[in-house]
Amino acid sequence: MADLRCSIAGIESINPFWLASAPPTDKQYNVERAFEAGWGGVVWKTLGVDPPVVNVSSRYGVHKDLGRGIIGINNIELISDRPLDVNLREIEQVRKNWPDRIIIGSMMAPVEEQLWKELAIKIANSGVHGIELNLGCPHGMCERGMGSAIGQVPELVENTTRWVREVVDIPVFTKLTPNTTDILLPAEAALKGGAHAVALINTLNSIISVDLDAMAPTPVVDGKGTHGGYCGSAVKPIALHMVAEIARAAETQGLDISAIGGITTWRDAAEFIALGANALQVCTAVMLYGFKIIEDLNEGLSDFMDAKGYKSIEDFRGLATKNTVNWNDLNMNYDLKAVIDKDTCIECGRCHIVCEDTSHQAITIETTENGREFTVVDDDCVGCNLCLHVCPVPDCITMEPVDNGLPYQTWPEISTLRGE
Amino acid sequence: MGELLKTSQSGGKLSPCDIEANFDDLHPPLNDQQVNSWASRCLFCYDAPCITACPTAIDIPRFIRQIATDNVIGAAKTILSANIMGGTCARACPTEILCEQQCVLNTGEQEPIEIGALQRHAVDHLMDSAKTHPFKRAANTGKTIAVIGAGPAGLACAHELARLGHDVMVFEARAKAGGLNEYGLAAYKMAGDFAAKETKFITDIGGITIKTGQALGRDFSLQDLQDNYDAVFIGIGLTNMRNLGIAGEDLSGVSNALDFIETIRQTSDLSTLDPGEDVVIIGGGNTAIDAAVQAKRLGVNTVTLAYRRGAEQMGATNWEQDLAAKNGVIIKHWAKPVEIVGSGHVQAVRFERTQLLDGALSGTGDMFDLQAGSVLKAVGQTLVSDDLNVLDIRRGKILVDASGMTSVAGVYAGGDCIASGEDLTVQAVADGKNSALEMHKMLEG
Numbered sequence: 001m002a003d004l005r006c007s008i009a010g011i012e013s014i015n016p017f018w019l020a021s022a023p024p025t026d027k028q029y030n031v032e033r034a035f036e037a038g039w040g041g042v043v044w045k046t047l048g049v050d051p052p053v054v055n056v057s058s059r060y061g062v063h064k065d066l067g068r069g070i071i072g073i074n075n076i077e078l079i080s081d082r083p084l085d086v087n088l089r090e091i092e093q094v095r096k097n098w099p100d101r102i103i104i105g106s107m108m109a110p111v112e113e114q115l116w117k118e119l120a121i122k123i124a125n126s127g128v129h130g131i132e133l134n135l136g137c138p139h140g141m142c143e144r145g146m147g148s149a150i151g152q153v154p155e156l157v158e159n160t161t162r163w164v165r166e167v168v169d170i171p172v173f174t175k176l177t178p179n180t181t182d183i184l185l186p187a188e189a190a191l192k193g194g195a196h197a198v199a200l201i202n203t204l205n206s207i208i209s210v211d212l213d214a215m216a217p218t219p220v221v222d223g224k225g226t227h228g229g230y231c232g233s234a235v236k237p238i239a240l241h242m243v244a245e246i247a248r249a250a251e252t253q254g255l256d257i258s259a260i261g262g263i264t265t266w267r268d269a270a271e272f273i274a275l276g277a278n279a280l281q282v283c284t285a286v287m288l289y290g291f292k293i294i295e296d297l298n299e300g301l302s303d304f305m306d307a308k309g310y311k312s313i314e315d316f317r318g319l320a321t322k323n324t325v326n327w328n329d330l331n332m333n334y335d336l337k338a339v340i341d342k343d344t345c346i347e348c349g350r351c352h353i354v355c356e357d358t359s360h361q362a363i364t365i366e367t368t369e370n371g372r373e374f375t376v377v378d379d380d381c382v383g384c385n386l387c388l389h390v391c392p393v394p395d396c397i398t399m400e401p402v403d404n405g406l407p408y409q410t411w412p413e414i415s416t417l418r419g420e
Numbered sequence: 421m422g423e424l425l426k427t428s429q430s431g432g433k434l435s436p437c438d439i440e441a442n443f444d445d446l447h448p449p450l451n452d453q454q455v456n457s458w459a460s461r462c463l464f465c466y467d468a469p470c471i472t473a474c475p476t477a478i479d480i481p482r483f484i485r486q487i488a489t490d491n492v493i494g495a496a497k498t499i500l501s502a503n504i505m506g507g508t509c510a511r512a513c514p515t516e517i518l519c520e521q522q523c524v525l526n527t528g529e530q531e532p533i534e535i536g537a538l539q540r541h542a543v544d545h546l547m548d549s550a551k552t553h554p555f556k557r558a559a560n561t562g563k564t565i566a567v568i569g570a571g572p573a574g575l576a577c578a579h580e581l582a583r584l585g586h587d588v589m590v591f592e593a594r595a596k597a598g599g600l601n602e603y604g605l606a607a608y609k610m611a612g613d614f615a616a617k618e619t620k621f622i623t624d625i626g627g628i629t630i631k632t633g634q635a636l637g638r639d640f641s642l643q644d645l646q647d648n649y650d651a652v653f654i655g656i657g658l659t660n661m662r663n664l665g666i667a668g669e670d671l672s673g674v675s676n677a678l679d680f681i682e683t684i685r686q687t688s689d690l691s692t693l694d695p696g697e698d699v700v701i702i703g704g705g706n707t708a709i710d711a712a713v714q715a716k717r718l719g720v721n722t723v724t725l726a727y728r729r730g731a732e733q734m735g736a737t738n739w740e741q742d743l744a745a746k747n748g749v750i751i752k753h754w755a756k757p758v759e760i761v762g763s764g765h766v767q768a769v770r771f772e773r774t775q776l777l778d779g780a781l782s783g784t785g786d787m788f789d790l791q792a793g794s795v796l797k798a799v800g801q802t803l804v805s806d807d808l809n810v811l812d813i814r815r816g817k818i819l820v821d822a823s824g825m826t827s828v829a830g831v832y833a834g835g836d837c838i839a840s841g842e843d844l845t846v847q848a849v850a851d852g853k854n855s856a857l858e859m860h861k862m863l864e865g
Contacts, residue, residue, distance in 0.1 A: 066488045067460030346527040349466030365467075372469075392463055393528055 002305035003312045004298060006040075008256045008278035009171035009196035011129050013102050015040040016269065016313060017297050020260050020281035021106035021132060021175075024291075026080060028090035032097065037291035038298060041102025043173075043199075043281060046079035046134040047087055048146075049109050049119055053078040061208035061218040063234060072234035072262075073284050074208035076219060076226055078140045079108060084119075088126040095127040103127075104173065107164075108134040108146045111156060116163040124168040131168060132258075133160055133195075135186070136177035136202020139228045148202070151177035154189035161193025173258055175199040176242075178235075183242040187252045197256035198246060199281065201239045203229025232284035236262030240275060244324045247276025264293075266300025273313060274320035332414055333406035336383030336399045338362070338376045344396045347372045351387035351397060359386050422448070425717045425747050434719035436691035442717035443690055446608040446743075447511075449544060450537050458534045459488035461525070469522035470535060475841060475850040476503035480519055480535055487542055496546030497554050499539055504579045504853070505572055507547060507618050508601050509846045510540035512609045514706070516739040518846070547617065553624045558585035560627075563863050566591065566649040568642075570630050571599020572845045573655030573835025575622050576852030582627035584860045589649065590628060593635035599657060601845060603682045606710035608717070610685075637807030646830065651859045654808070654818065654826070654833040655852060658801035658843075664702065668760025669797075677701060677711035677798035684714055693718055696793025700769050701725045702757050703798030705735035711796050712749040723749045724790055728756040728774050729781060752790075756783060766792050803837050815839065823862075824855035832859055 006016040018041035019025050019034055026045040034042060055077050063072040080087055091103055105123035109115040120131055135157055137147030150156040161174045174190035176183060178201035190198050205227050207217045217225030239261020246252045259277030263269055264285040272280055285293055310316045340351065340363075352374055355363040362380035366373045376387075388397040423446060426438040434442070450458065462484040470480045478499050486495035499506035515521075515536040523532030546554060563586045567574045570592035578588040596602050598615040605615075623630065634640065636656065645652045661676040663669055673696070680695070687693060699715045701708050704727035712725045725744060727734060730753045734741060744751060755771040762768070773786040805813050812819040812827035817839040824832045834840065834851025841847045 065460075068456055346524040347465075347469070348463045348524045349468075350463060353466035 002302045002310060004302055004305075006279050006313045008258055009130060009173065011102055011171055013040040013279060014100055015298055016273070016277075016279045016301075017294055018042055018102060018104070018258070018279060018281050019286065020283040021046050021104075021134060022283040022287075023075075023077060024283060024286050027082070027087075028094055031090075031094050031103075034286075034291045034294075035094075035098045035101050038294040039101070039291065041104065041129075043104040043106050043132050044087065044091060044128070046106040046108055046137070047084055047119070047123060048079050048107070049115055050084050052081045052083055053140075055081045056221050058219040058221050061228065063208055063230075063232075070232065070288055072208070072230055072232035073287065074206050074219075074228040074230045075203070076139050076221075076228040079134070079137070084122065088122060091123075091126040091128060102129050104130045104132050106132040106134050106175070108137070108141060108150075110145055111150060111160070113159075113163050116160055117167045120164040120168050124170055128170065130171035130173055130196075131164055132173040132175050132199055133164060134175050134202070135160065136175050136179075136200075137229065138177060138179050138203055138205040139226060148177040148179050148205075151175075151186055151202070152180055154185045157186045157189040158193035161190050161195045165194035171196040173197045173199045175202055175260075177202045178238055178242055178261075179205050183245055184249050184252060187246045187249075187255060191252055191255050195255065197258055197278070198252075199258040199260060200246070201235065201242055201261045203231045204235055204238065206230035231262065232288075233262040233264050233268075236264075236268060240271060243272060243277055244275045244321060247318060247321045248324055266297050266304060269297060269301050270304055270316075271320075273317050275324065276318040276321045278313075278317070328411050330410065331408040332411055333404065333409050335402040335404050336385075337378050337381045337402055338383070338385075338387050339398050339400050340374050340376060340387075341396050341398070342373060344393050345374060346393055346396075347374070348392060349374070350390045350392065354386050354390050359384055363387060422446070423743060423746055425713075427748075428719065434691075436689070439690045439718060443607045443611065443684075443714075445611045446606075447537065450534070450541050454534075455487060455538065455541050458538055459484050462488070462533050463524065465524055469524060470519040470533075473518045473522040474503075475518075475844070475847045476509075476853065477850075478502040478506070478519075478539070483542060484533065484535070484538055487538055492542050492545045493550065493554075495542035496550075499543055500546070500554060503846065503849050504576055504622055505601070505618060505845060505849045506539055507543040507614065507621075508572070508605075508610070509849065510536050510543055511614065512601075512605050513844065513846050514737045514739065517737050547621055553621075553626075555583050555625055557583055557626055560587070561585040561864065563587070563650040564589060565651045565653065565859060566645040567653045567655065568636050568645070569593075569599065569655035569657060569835070570597035570619070570632070571655055571657050571835060572601060572848035573657075573837075573852040574599070574653065575619060576849040577653045577655060577832075577834065577856045578628045578852075579622045579625060580853045580856030581859065582625050584856065586627065586650075586860070586863070588628045590630040591634040591636070591640065591645075592630055592632045593638075595632055597630050597632065599655075599848075603685055604678055604707070605685075605845075606681065606714055607684050607690075608714075609710075642807060642810065642831070646828075650830075650863055652831045653852070653855055653859070654831065654837060655835040655848070656804070657836045658803050660802045660804045661797065662800045662802060664757055664760075664797060664799060666757055666759055668762060668766065671760055671762045671766045672764060673762070673766035673793060674760055674795045674797070677703065677707050677796040678801070680711050680796050681707070681714065684718075690718065695720055698722045698791045698793045699724070699796065700790050700792040700794075701796045701798055702769070703727065703800070704729065704733070705798060705800070706737070706740050708796075708798035709736045709740040709744050709749075711798055712744050713747045715796075716747045716749055722791075724752060725749050726752045726755040726757065726769070726771060726790070728754070729776075730754060755788075756781075758783075758787070760792075760795055761789065766795050768792050769795055801836075823858035824851060825858065830862070 004015040021043040025042040059077040105128040135151030141147035142149040174195040256278045259272040260281040352363045483495040483498040520532040567590045601615040759770040768789045772783040818833045832855040835848035
């Protein structure tokens with residue numbers, strides 16, 4: 001068993017898996033069930049200034065594939081709707097009951113220095129290991145000038161981070177919204193404000209679906225709907241990109257990263273760590289399957305590390321960051337061709353039709369006495385991978401590099417040679 | 421009810437309730453969760469092999485995708501536009517040798533999509549919920565076409581002709597339309613009087629008149645129809661039951677399996693049927709299996725199906741043979757009946773064991789007797805061609821060209837009475853529809 005302990009912003013955790021600030025971390029009962037299941041930490045559901053908010057009935061919508069698999073959830077729930085003091089007393093109790101687990105207090109407040117500072121102090125006093133600034137909620141709270149309304153303005157990100165840093169002596173995580181054009185701008189602002197770490201991504205603004213009977217966006221609240229925060233495995237690619245940008249940019253070096261965004265499996269976790277994440281937060285996956293998935297997350301990550309010979313998280317953290325480059329740094333001479341294994345091909349024709357209709361007409365069909373035979377025309381294949389992705393048979397289509405003897409040449413180099 | 425029959429718990433006779441249950445749907449409709457699960461597994465193959473395997477060429481990937489995207493009425497229209505008897509075919513087709521056999525998932529996941537069950541889901545949904553017929557007739561052509569036989573071929577032909585704007589007069593010898601769908605398929609495949617329901621659905625398009633009790637040769641001649649109609653379609657099936665040609669066939673208790681099935685299909689109270697303790701069925705096709713399984717489901721103690729060749733040569737599909745075994749039918753291969761023994765009533769059937777010698781079937785000389793209270797013959801049917809002497813008949817079937825036309829211009833034929841492929845409902849539907857399209861071309865051309 002590999003060592004799954006991790007360190008982020010100076011906080012040591014028994015494993016990198018924390019529950020993100022969301023309904024699963026709303027109260028003592030849920031949090032203790034999570035700890036019993038094996039989660040390393042939680043970010044308590046965001047606390048605000050009393051009086052607490054009121055939530056609506058009907059809060060979640062989902063995006064499904066044709067097989068009813070849930071790809072993403074969208075929610076219109078606000079922050080904790082329980083009194084601050086109730087939450088803080090519960091946090092104190094859980095800290096006592098679970099001394100080896102991490103609790104981070106998530107907070108938000110209107111943009112007033114005093115409100116931020118008072119709330120941060122109260123939360124810190126409950127014994128949390130750190131404070132996370134929720135600057136990302138893209139629904140409801142932003143209409144009151146909080147959440148993403150702050151996160152989208154770098155100056156406000158810096159100010160709120162600084163205000164909290166000034167009054168607490170525990171690590172500060174600034175949670176970023178992905179609803180922005182360049183994630184580096186708020187990340188740099190967080191760093192300037194003194195954040196020890198950034199947490200990202202918060203949910204994406206979305207309308208998850210339209211109820212065609214009610215003619216309203218879902219979830220429908222008495223005939224009306226609103227945009228909500230989108231999360232789940234569908235947003236993982238967006239999160240990976242944003243994490244990688246922060247991890248590889250010179251301007252944001254020194255920021256630890258608590259990665260969030262569709263982490264569902266140990267493989268997702270390993271990918272975020274490979275791109276530079278120090279620790280991870282999970283929400284949607286437990287909202288779909290319950291806390292028990294921590295077993296597979298822990299064991300899967302450990303088994304992967306054992307198989308690869310990584311003894312600790314640090315051994316492979318960021319290994320993919322250096323291979324994450326700009327398009328202009330890619331080798332233009334690299335040449336791949338698809339190869340179809342005719343022994344395992346089940347003759348569905350999906351590779352042919354997607355190539356024929358939408359790509360490069362590089363897969364032919366020949367009807368023989370043994371059935372249909374699909375063959376790649378190397379001269380027309382551009383190595384796009386589409387056939388491989390649509391093929392239902394594992395490893396039936398592979399991509400083989402062509403040894404063309406050409407050097408690694410980037411577009412700018414070729415462009416120079418061409419005299420452009 | 422499912423593939424397993426209810427048996428007596430006390431050792432006594434089955435209760436009427438148990439018997440009713442035994443004749444309910446062999447395969448109950450899929451529930452919504454099953455529908456979604458199967459529909460979402462379909463790979464949406466390009467130029468899908470399942471379509472090629474269907475004699476009516478239903479666009480199967482398309483209708484399954486329509487189900488998966490919650491357009492079930494659209495799915496039903498896709499099915500019915502290719503095969504107006506999609507409902508019966510979903511229930512009775514041997515999908516294991518047609519579409520489902522060709523499903524590419526047989527190779528990959530070792531289990532095909534449940535195409536038949538999904539088809540039933542879609543068609544039943546439309547038939548149960550649509551307020552109007554899904555297809556509209558084209559403008560009236562002023563032509564009237566005669567169809568002989570209201571079985572699958574005749575009804576499919578009539579429907580397509582009506583859709584194209586022709587009027588159709590269907591002559592049916594029996595009291596009800598539907599042909600083998602009504603009289604000849606196992607009851608548990610057509611539960612809920614489905615054949616009658618489907619006939620009504622098909623004729624609801626309008627322009628189709630069915631005259632029952634009208635037999636070719638007795639009530640009208642082919643020439644009458646040629647004289648009075650713009651074209652004629654013959655879909656009379658094969659109605660002459662083959663004999664075994666052995667001694668004792670005239671004993672009481674010896675009858676045709678199809679007559680037995682018809683009795684089951686037409687009775688209003690299954691518990692009044694009593695085929696006796698020991699039923700011997702002779703034959704190896706799906707009709708033999710249908711009769712044997714239904715006999716078991718009526719509560720008969722010992723049902724033996726005897727076939728003169730082996731399992732491989734049986735006309736019944738492997739799936740049908742398994743169903744018989746599951747239902748407690750004893751199957752004796754390599755057994756040729758040589759005599760039916762009894763005085764007045766059948767008492768036993770004497771068989772000779774057979775073997776293949778250099779590809780030819782021959783008796784071994786070994787004899788054995790099977791006790792029999794009744795004997796059901798399922799050794800095939802032949803064409804009654806007495807009133808068709810103007811047509812070319814070849815190897816016992818009406819000769820037709822690629823368009824379905826017989827040797828007489830304007831007279832078409834399809835279904836079991838021609839040699840078009842397997843003797844299956846779905847093939848008859850394909851024949852009827854294709855002939856209709858060709859007749860339309862001829863009449864409007």
